[in-house]
Amino acid sequence: MDLLSRSGWGATAMSTVLGRPAQPYRQASAGGGRPEPYLVVSGLGLTLPRNGQMVPILDDLSLHIEQGEVLGVVGESGSGKTMTALSILRLLPRGARLTGSIRLGGQELLDLTEAEMHQVRGARVGMIFQEPVAALNPVFTVGAQLVAAIRAHQDLTRSDARARAVELLRTVGLPDPGRRLRQYPHELSGGMCQRVMIAMAIASGARLLIADEPTTALDVTIQDEIIRLIRRLAVESQIAVLFISHDLGLVARLCHRVVVMYAGQVLESGPASELLRSPLHPYTRALLRCVPDLRTVGVVRRGIPGSPPLPGTVPVGCRFRPRCEFAAELCAAPQQLRPMAEDHHVRCARAEWLAGREVEGR
Amino acid sequence: MSGMVGADRVALEGARDALEAEAVLLSVRELTVTYGLGSRHPVRAVAGVSLDIRTGHTLALIGESGSGKTSVARAICGLAPVESGSIVIDGVDLVSEPDRPAAAGEHGIQIVFQDPTSSLDPRWPIWRSVAEPLLRRVSDPHERHERALTLLEQVGIDRSLGERHPHQLSGGQRQRVTIARALAPRPRLVILDEAVSALDVSVRNEILVLLDQLKRQEGLTYLLISHDMGTVAQLATDVAVMYLGRLVESGEATKVICDPVHPYTRALLAAVPTVSGGTVELSLGLQGEIGDVAHPPTGCRFHPRCPLAVERCVGQEPDLRPVRDRLTACHRAEEVVGG
Numbered sequence: 001m002d003l004l005s006r007s008g009w010g011a012t013a014m015s016t017v018l019g020r021p022a023q024p025y026r027q028a029s030a031g032g033g034r035p036e037p038y039l040v041v042s043g044l045g046l047t048l049p050r051n052g053q054m055v056p057i058l059d060d061l062s063l064h065i066e067q068g069e070v071l072g073v074v075g076e077s078g079s080g081k082t083m084t085a086l087s088i089l090r091l092l093p094r095g096a097r098l099t100g101s102i103r104l105g106g107q108e109l110l111d112l113t114e115a116e117m118h119q120v121r122g123a124r125v126g127m128i129f130q131e132p133v134a135a136l137n138p139v140f141t142v143g144a145q146l147v148a149a150i151r152a153h154q155d156l157t158r159s160d161a162r163a164r165a166v167e168l169l170r171t172v173g174l175p176d177p178g179r180r181l182r183q184y185p186h187e188l189s190g191g192m193c194q195r196v197m198i199a200m201a202i203a204s205g206a207r208l209l210i211a212d213e214p215t216t217a218l219d220v221t222i223q224d225e226i227i228r229l230i231r232r233l234a235v236e237s238q239i240a241v242l243f244i245s246h247d248l249g250l251v252a253r254l255c256h257r258v259v260v261m262y263a264g265q266v267l268e269s270g271p272a273s274e275l276l277r278s279p280l281h282p283y284t285r286a287l288l289r290c291v292p293d294l295r296t297v298g299v300v301r302r303g304i305p306g307s308p309p310l311p312g313t314v315p316v317g318c319r320f321r322p323r324c325e326f327a328a329e330l331c332a333a334p335q336q337l338r339p340m341a342e343d344h345h346v347r348c349a350r351a352e353w354l355a356g357r358e359v360e361g362r
Numbered sequence: 363m364s365g366m367v368g369a370d371r372v373a374l375e376g377a378r379d380a381l382e383a384e385a386v387l388l389s390v391r392e393l394t395v396t397y398g399l400g401s402r403h404p405v406r407a408v409a410g411v412s413l414d415i416r417t418g419h420t421l422a423l424i425g426e427s428g429s430g431k432t433s434v435a436r437a438i439c440g441l442a443p444v445e446s447g448s449i450v451i452d453g454v455d456l457v458s459e460p461d462r463p464a465a466a467g468e469h470g471i472q473i474v475f476q477d478p479t480s481s482l483d484p485r486w487p488i489w490r491s492v493a494e495p496l497l498r499r500v501s502d503p504h505e506r507h508e509r510a511l512t513l514l515e516q517v518g519i520d521r522s523l524g525e526r527h528p529h530q531l532s533g534g535q536r537q538r539v540t541i542a543r544a545l546a547p548r549p550r551l552v553i554l555d556e557a558v559s560a561l562d563v564s565v566r567n568e569i570l571v572l573l574d575q576l577k578r579q580e581g582l583t584y585l586l587i588s589h590d591m592g593t594v595a596q597l598a599t600d601v602a603v604m605y606l607g608r609l610v611e612s613g614e615a616t617k618v619i620c621d622p623v624h625p626y627t628r629a630l631l632a633a634v635p636t637v638s639g640g641t642v643e644l645s646l647g648l649q650g651e652i653g654d655v656a657h658p659p660t661g662c663r664f665h666p667r668c669p670l671a672v673e674r675c676v677g678q679e680p681d682l683r684p685v686r687d688r689l690t691a692c693h694r695a696e697e698v699v700g701g
Contacts (some may be wrong), residue, residue: 292592303567
């Protein structure tokens with residue numbers, strides 16, 4: 001397992017305190033016989049110890065992903081996107097406390113022991129990161145690392161594993177796979193390394209792929225190839241994908257559904273086309289304003305003044321209120337995520353009022 | 363350009379003249395940047411690039427990693443080895459100056475890099491970093507301190523934060539500090555080398571608003587190096603597209619971005635995710651990756667990835683020539699425009 005330690009699997013969480021809600025998630029039965037989505041996170045809360053105090057990081061977080069579906073999670077740095085991913089994998093710092101429910105393929109992950117969780121990671125959930133070159137071990141060939149990833153969860157001989165590695169590299173669209181297996185990570189471009197990471201992530205037949213800003217370090221042309229690959233894997237291999245990004249434009253291009261996060265909460269969620277066409281939350285609108293529009297050249301768009309609150313300093317009431325241009329008195333009360341349309345939820349008291357207003361800059 | 367026939371050259375000069383209707387601040391001619399010159403494996407990162415930066419404009423250099431855009435910017439600052447060509451400002455060729463970085467500074471050229479954390483001294487309070495370029499200009503230490511605080515205010519950092527150290531600021535604030543430092547010697551040309559690329563989208567746009575304001579207030583000219591087309595579309599007035607060390611298209615931003623001619627520019631812009639752009643299946647992909655600049659392909663350097671490549675593109679390198687209000691280097695440009 002030494003080969004794999006750099007890809008993060010070695011950094012296992014220890015002594016995470018887990019708490020379960022009295023009421024388990026009931027969407028499966030509420031849907032009238034509709035099968036439960038492959039991943040269902042409901043009411044997830046995460047607190048981390050910092051300077052001797054427990055600091056809330058995630059609050060009442062719910063999301064779900066069907067097989068073959070790509071869910072985009074967007075938000076600024078510090079909104080809790082990566083912590084959501086790490087919570088699903090239960091790869092959290094010592095002393096972390098998780099409450100709520102994470103169900104993967106009908107199984108409650110928060111009930112699993114650490115040893116059982118170890119089997120889930122890699123075998124059922126794969127993960128790729130922002131820096132593909134850094135995630136690979138520079139002193140082993142691509143082939144050695146990929147074969148190790150395959151054999152970690154499957155009982156295959158070395159030569160069978162190698163044949164499977166060639167097949168995987170072909171699946172992820174890497175030309176000349178036989179030669180690539182003999183090469184070292186530094187001999188490959190960033191785009192190629194990310195393809196190798198994707199191959200490793202799905203090597204053991206993972207049904208959920210978590211992609212944390214996988215294209216941020218890549219050129220737009222290569223980014224386009226990678227998201228094309230992710231979309232193809234999702235649809236053709238029926239993999240559920242959790243795609244983390246700060247770029248709403250990228251999410252619009254790739255994802256079926258979108259969750260907008262801010263300060264550890266979901267502020268809006270819904271189908272990508274609807275959420276982007278008629279955003280309900282002022283934060284979503286502000287993020288949309290930051291997305292490039294190549295039809296208008298020479299117009300500098302405003303960003304979002306201020307910065308997101310640090311963990312432990314979130315305001316009472318609506319967490320976006322200090323930066324919101326539409327903030328009113330009723331925003332001082334804590335906000336609930338509520339349905340506005342079929343599968344379109346928003347956490348904003350003024351959503352109805354805002355819905356009647358034109359989206360600026362669109 | 364040496365292989366051009368007379369008529370083409372006249373047409374090219376004509377197009378250049380049209381662009382030069384406004385004053386040119388800095389003019390780059392036939393610039394070749396070669397790393398490891400004299401070694402066994404020299405790498406020619408920029409191969410004969412000519413471009414003009416117009417006073418008060420923002421010229422964006424775009425292209426993938428390995429296109430040579432950063433090498434052009436660094437050559438202008440005197441930070442990259444120039445094999446041949448000229449970089450002229452105020453009638454002075456910066457390439458022939460003995461101390462090239464100092465000469466660039468004296469002629470009002472400043473640069474802002476991508477990573478503000480590594481470009482600020484972690485042990486210094488931020489005002490001191492901003493005041494450093496003033497050491498030779500302002501002798502009175504109190505006045506230097508005061509000037510630094512005023513500059514910080516100008517970039518939206520309260521003067522009460524002047525005593526803070528870089529680690530006490532956010533990434534966006536740190537980049538504001540490096541912008542204040544670049545402004546300290548009262549530059550005319552500021553090179554923004556991926557200056558906002560590392561920032562969060564919301565913060566990035568706040569910095570863009572600041573840069574736009576400063577440009578108007580101070581009468582600045584920008585050379586913008588960016589792989590982020592959103593930044594380019596918002597700030598640029600002119601755009602030059604590079605591929606493997608060569609210029610493939612250049613012209614006014616509205617023309618190049620809204621109506622690109624060169625197949626590479628088209629592919630590059632088509633890959634930019636926009637909210638209105640539809641989902642990924644609908645977009646046209648570009649085959650393969652940018653090649654190795656040490657071993658560029660024959661003919662048009664883009665031909666191995668070009669969907670329109672024909673035999674001529676393999677054998678003959680296209681010259682930069684005027685096509686529909688801009689310059690482009692593509693044998694089939696007329697067909698692209700016509701179709």
